Amino acid sequence: MADIKSKIKKLAEKYSKEIIDLRRKIHRNPELSFEEYETSKLVYEKLSKLKIDRVQRVSQTGVVGLIKNKNGKCVGLRADMDALPIHEKTGLPFASKNHGVMHACGHDAHTSMLYGAALILNEIKAELNGSVKLIFQPAEEKNPGGASILIKQGVLENPKVNAIFGQHVMVDKPAGSLGFCEGVTFASQDELYITIYGRQSHGAKPHKSIDPIVTASGVVMALQTIVSRNTSPYDPIVITIGAIHGGTATNIIPSEVKLMGTIRTLNENLRKKSLKLIERTIKGITQAAGAKYKFEISPGYPELNNDSKLTDFARKAAVDFSGSKNVFKSERIMGAEDFAFYLKKKPGTFYRIGAGRTSDIHTQTINIDEKTLPVGAGFMAYLAVKYLNSNQ
Ligand SMILES: [Zn+2]
Ligand SMILES: [Zn+2]
Known part of the structure; x- marks a missing residue:
């Protein structure tokens, strides 16, 4: 394995310019979730040129490649390709x-690192003890999540994926350092859409109205008591109302108010229970006010549960590849990630890769350190080779 490790490191170095160039090209032309037409076309063309065993388009904007040597296990490696509605x-x-x-x-970094892993794995194909499925998926950032769609379209079949790995950049960690966390690491996520219907009136005649603004305010405050009074303090939950819209003038009580929010939990039981509690709360408050409501849930992602054995396996591979000082324990967060869908079907782990000192993800000024990229490509390739040679 020492030999293959140095071979992979040399190849990561050899391809680093190509990997960085691809990242810059994708960064320059970002596309929103489910609209990754140019990005997926670019990935498809680049993979096709490599003449790997199979390259397929999946769904509208997904691409799946296969590098196969022997009839052994199959390991899935995944990258997401979508961008965000933010002005850079x-x-x-x-x-x-x-x-x-x-x-x-x-x-953009995830996609180019997985492409880099494909370049490396294709070159050492003769030494692969099985096959590697390269999953370039659309729409991580938007419900129902590209992962759930690709799974329905059979991405984990033919050949059957035995284990799956994915990585996500993490700011403020040294470029190329690798972080692992076993068990539940990301939260479940569902979107909430609430409309409160009242009765419109003159602002000076509130007795003629059913005021949806006062009712909506009551709903917002009461929803916070679900966290503090209806669920266990040992079982984390977040309920955030992120938008409230209603009314047009100082002296008109409007007819309706719309609320939007998100709910995060770390297990399916609390997820189901809290959605019921939310509806009960909205119903109670609106009934008391004589108002009506509509409550819609856009189902998001389940909690992300990293397999403990494969997380440990990947952590050891990282120590082996990069040295223990470049490996850290990553923390559980209440963010969500649609990689969770793959982990509901197959064991694996979703790990973090340090992207250097920069502003946070989902901000206008994030600028990842490109030294991250060849390391991320090399480690993904090494992890795949190690897994195929293991008895995991
Ligand atoms: Zn994101
Ligand atoms: Zn992301």
Whole structure:
């Protein structure tokens, strides 16, 4: 394995310019979730040129490749390709040319690192003890999540994927350092859409109204008591109302108010229970006010549960590849990630890769350190080779 490790490191070095160039190209032309037409075309063409065993388009904007040597296990490696509705302000020479759209979550880096892993694995194909499925998925940032769609379209079959790995950049960690966390690492996520219907009136005649603004205010406050009074303090939950819209003037009580929010939990039981509690609360408050309501849930992602054995396996591979000082324990967060869908079907782990000191993901000024990229490509390739040679 020492031999293959140095071979992979040399190849990561050899391809680093190509990997960085691809990242810059994708960064310059970011596309929103489910609209990754140019990005997926680019990935498809680049993979096709490598003459790997199979390259397929999946769904509208997904691409899946296969590198196969022997009839052994199959390991899945995944990258997401979508950008966010944010206006870039990095001032980089390869900054977004699409107004209001930006790769602010590092998915440009994920895509180029997986492509880099494909370059490396294709070159050492004769030494692969099985096959590697390269999953370039759309729409991590938007419900129902590209992962759930690709799974329905059979991405984990033919050949059957035995284990799956994915990585996500993490700011403020040294470039190329690798972080692992076993068990539940990311939260479940569902979107809430609430409309409160009242009765419109003159602002000076509130007795003639059913005031949806006062009712909506009551709903917002009461929803916070679900966290503090209806669920266990040992079982984390977040309920955030992120938008409230209603009314047009100082002296008109409007007929309706719309609320939007998100709910995060770390297990399916609390997820189901809290959605019921939310509806009960809305119903109670609106009934008391004589108002009516509509409550809609856009189902998001389940909690992300990293397999403990494979997380430990990947952590050891990282120590082996990069040295223990470049490996850290990553923390559980209440953010969500659609890689969770793969982990509901197959064991694996979703790990973090340090992207250097920069502003946070989902901000206009994030600028990842490109030294991250060859390391991320090399480690993904090494992890795949190690897994195929293991008895995991
Ligand atoms: Zn994101
Ligand atoms: Zn992301």
